[in-house]
Amino acid sequence: MNKDKISSQEIIDQVASQLRVSKRQSEEFLKEMVVTIEEALLAGESVKIKNFGTFKLQWNEPRKSVNVQTGEEIILDGYNKVTFIPDVKLKDIVNEPFAHLEPLVLDDDNNEQEQEQESIIEESYDPLHIFTEQASEIKEILSEINALSSKNIENDKIDKNSEGDKELVDVIPDFIADNQSETAKENSETEITNVENNDVTSGNKINIPPVREINVPETSKIETVPEVKNPVTYSTSAEREIVHNEKYRPNETPDELAQPEILSTPDPFTEKVRPNKNNRKGCLIFIIVVLLLTGAFIGNYYLSSATRCWIKYTLLAETNTNKISKASKTVFGWFKDLKSWFIDDTVIDDEIGDFYTALYDPDSAKIKKDTVSIDTIAVVQTADSLQMLFDQHRVYTEFIAEERINEGSRLTLISEKYYGFKDFWVYIYEANLQKITNPDRIPTGTIIRIPKLDERLIDKDNLRCVQYAKQLHDLYVGLE
Amino acid sequence: MNHKELITEIAAKMKLPRQEVERLLDATVAACTKQLGEGKTIGVQSFGNFEVRKKEEHLSVHPATHIRTLIPPKLVVNLKQSNILKDKIKDLPHHE
Numbered sequence: 001m002n003k004d005k006i007s008s009q010e011i012i013d014q015v016a017s018q019l020r021v022s023k024r025q026s027e028e029f030l031k032e033m034v035v036t037i038e039e040a041l042l043a044g045e046s047v048k049i050k051n052f053g054t055f056k057l058q059w060n061e062p063r064k065s066v067n068v069q070t071g072e073e074i075i076l077d078g079y080n081k082v083t084f085i086p087d088v089k090l091k092d093i094v095n096e097p098f099a100h101l102e103p104l105v106l107d108d109d110n111n112e113q114e115q116e117q118e119s120i121i122e123e124s125y126d127p128l129h130i131f132t133e134q135a136s137e138i139k140e141i142l143s144e145i146n147a148l149s150s151k152n153i154e155n156d157k158i159d160k161n162s163e164g165d166k167e168l169v170d171v172i173p174d175f176i177a178d179n180q181s182e183t184a185k186e187n188s189e190t191e192i193t194n195v196e197n198n199d200v201t202s203g204n205k206i207n208i209p210p211v212r213e214i215n216v217p218e219t220s221k222i223e224t225v226p227e228v229k230n231p232v233t234y235s236t237s238a239e240r241e242i243v244h245n246e247k248y249r250p251n252e253t254p255d256e257l258a259q260p261e262i263l264s265t266p267d268p269f270t271e272k273v274r275p276n277k278n279n280r281k282g283c284l285i286f287i288i289v290v291l292l293l294t295g296a297f298i299g300n301y302y303l304s305s306a307t308r309c310w311i312k313y314t315l316l317a318e319t320n321t322n323k324i325s326k327a328s329k330t331v332f333g334w335f336k337d338l339k340s341w342f343i344d345d346t347v348i349d350d351e352i353g354d355f356y357t358a359l360y361d362p363d364s365a366k367i368k369k370d371t372v373s374i375d376t377i378a379v380v381q382t383a384d385s386l387q388m389l390f391d392q393h394r395v396y397t398e399f400i401a402e403e404r405i406n407e408g409s410r411l412t413l414i415s416e417k418y419y420g421f422k423d424f425w426v427y428i429y430e431a432n433l434q435k436i437t438n439p440d441r442i443p444t445g446t447i448i449r450i451p452k453l454d455e456r457l458i459d460k461d462n463l464r465c466v467q468y469a470k471q472l473h474d475l476y477v478g479l480e
Numbered sequence: 481m482n483h484k485e486l487i488t489e490i491a492a493k494m495k496l497p498r499q500e501v502e503r504l505l506d507a508t509v510a511a512c513t514k515q516l517g518e519g520k521t522i523g524v525q526s527f528g529n530f531e532v533r534k535k536e537e538h539l540s541v542h543p544a545t546h547i548r549t550l551i552p553p554k555l556v557v558n559l560k561q562s563n564i565l566k567d568k569i570k571d572l573p574h575h576e
Binding site for chain 1: 511
């Protein structure tokens, strides 16, 4: 930048030549201008020059800092600073080389792509997800079904109980009627009218239950009572007491004094039973209706969910069969490899032939089972041949290339270049053990040789090869 | 202090008519602008250097909307004050 620096003298010269004034005047003017600006700034003013910019004093607050050498905290004092804010015109002129550049609003395309990739990955796992989800769903359904069945049992119990209650309830009115008819008989000696009343009331009592089933308990009672043409207005609770009072008044014999006791004992009983009966019947009907509704609803829901579940299963089964067919194809591929390896070994060849025939069997169900078994066998066989490869001492005699280590060179990258997979760098390292001491830090300029490797050893599609390479990786990296 | 006030002040000091001072000032500003437009640094004795700095392109993120914007590089004029000026304004009391 030094060569681009011009002094004020050049500006003075330019101004002088432009305005055809003496250089002295021009120089004097510039000096005066600077002095005036300084004075204005010292006075705390800002100076604005048209088309050029504004000079301002800026106060920088005191701040904490650390002495780099001693580590002590020091406080830097606040200070004033002259700042120059260029005018828009000057800005534009200065920034002309970059004027065509516009701020670019970045869309989140990259992020979206990443998200898409993620979603694709998730989708690839989807069948498993669906399976687990379905499993959990099935569990829930089963548990709910169990709960429902237990509920049903309980409900049945309740029904039975309520039926028993019904029977009891049915029995009770008869009993009451009997009781009252007995009392009526006893009373019949003294007053016939009362007996008639009583009989009618007892009859009422018997008649009432069926009326109640239509859920009109109180009104029916009130309606039925006037039928008796009794001038006395009966309240539900006081009804029988009045009847009784009428009974004892004419007969104040000791026998009849005892009778009220007998009468009074069944009466509270009936009065207690009646509301119970009433409530129970109402509750029963309500419970039954609710149960029916809930049962229908739940049944409907689970029927639909079950069908949905079934549809999902059929779909899953289809995808699984597709997968199995794919897997069987890959197994075919492995078998072709195997065949090429064991051409001399006729026995294995025959076995493979058998497997082939088994695989080409049109029976799909058999293929599934066979592919699974063959799969395992194939893996074992390849593993065995690979194990032999892994176990034998590797001697690198043939080399396919030489590579010079530069700044930024990595064995993994070289491995990817020659073998197509990063993890096989370990073999390059093995071949260059004399030259490389630390695989992580190879001095630049080192020339390493890339060994020729058995194709089976650097099969990146074979999990065993990759795993073995990773084992070696751990071994070598762990050693350092 | 604005443009006119500056001209009046300088005119009073130099005992020159205001029109003359205005001409001089305009010419000076034009010369400086031209030099700065060419990317040159102007050194003014005892005041400072007017220099052109390049601001590199950078990514700005809107704090509220998280919209990322790539700000292109640009050239700006900066005044690097001289030590003489620095010393002069150092003892200046701080005005709020």
